[in-house]
Amino acid sequence: MEDYLKSANSGTVWALCAITVVIGFIQALLYMRMAKKTAAKIQLPGEIPNKAFRIGLISAIGPAMGVFIVMVGLMAAIGGPMAWLRLSIIGAAPTELTAATYGAQASGVDLGGAGYTLTAMAVSWFAMALNGAGWLVVTGLFTPGLEKLRNKMSGGDTRWLAVLSGACSLGIFGYLNVNEIYKGWGNALALIAGALSMVILVKFVVPKFPKLMEYTLGLAMIIGMFFAVLYDLAVA
Template identity: 45%
Template structure:
């Protein structure tokens, strides 16, 4: 049944995945270096920079933990090299797992099927890659036009820009949260507990400001634990 995993975890695939992962790491370091260089232009002090990086790193703990948990399941289906490569670029474990499952269904099988073969695995590689290309094309073709579109919508009013940005983020994250929460009882428990935790942690953060940086990560971890307990 899992003979294809022998090829999916071949050392050659690890080597082929390494360049793309290395590019992502190099870009992250490059962006960080450039941010430090231009920070004085916007009066961002070294202390502000450290606080911003620390906040981002801490806030990433919760989402990264969620991705790690799903990644374990992804590795068991498509092997370590491809999972490592895809999540280094996209970072959306559920999206990649869904793409792999859809690729299997298109060929009349499933990821858990005994007849899942090397051909099915190769098809999954193509589907996952092409799925990510759509996002890259939109960014490549429209990024330079977003500034003019934004100015036309807001007339240069930064308050309206903030409202639109926050509303868009709330809508996107709300859609993802609800669409996943309604798929199972444990997901619903995780979402509700994480939401309540975030409210309570924000209240606590008003009294202990230093905790505000940790709230998102803590809330997500609490939600994951609550969902796991409910499921077990």
């Protein structure tokens, strides 16, 4: 195990992975600059983009904590550079962990377990890359046409378009939540606690403290994770 981790954490791998991470960072900066220019072009009040940025930043805390925890586990199995790379550009921690696990199983071993050699790690890396490549191909080929399809389905009615987008979001997140419930009581408790705390915050706390509205999603995520941790400690 020490031999393959030595290769996985070599300076060459760090340098190669850094290239992709830096490109992703530059893309984020360019997107932020483009959004700022567009806001100025349409004469959008400055406080609105700033508020949107704060909301996104706070809301990302919960998911980022989960990604960080998985990244630490992946670092012990596939090396720091690749874990850093995959979770920096994809960010779907469960998906990356599953892909790495499937790669190990295809080699006839457990991820990071006995017999997990340099070859097995390479298969895990390939499985993760192949999984991510599918998303990139679909996004690159079909994203330009999705906007036309959405407008055609809405018939130009902005209200119907809002309903359609909202229904799609509810369906996606509902599907994800159901999958989490199936994983055990700890996940279910996190979901219930997060949902209830979101309702309480929006209905009772925000009317008294309106400035908390932009932090409600992040707070609900943290509360959900807190109750999940309490459950794990109680049953341990």
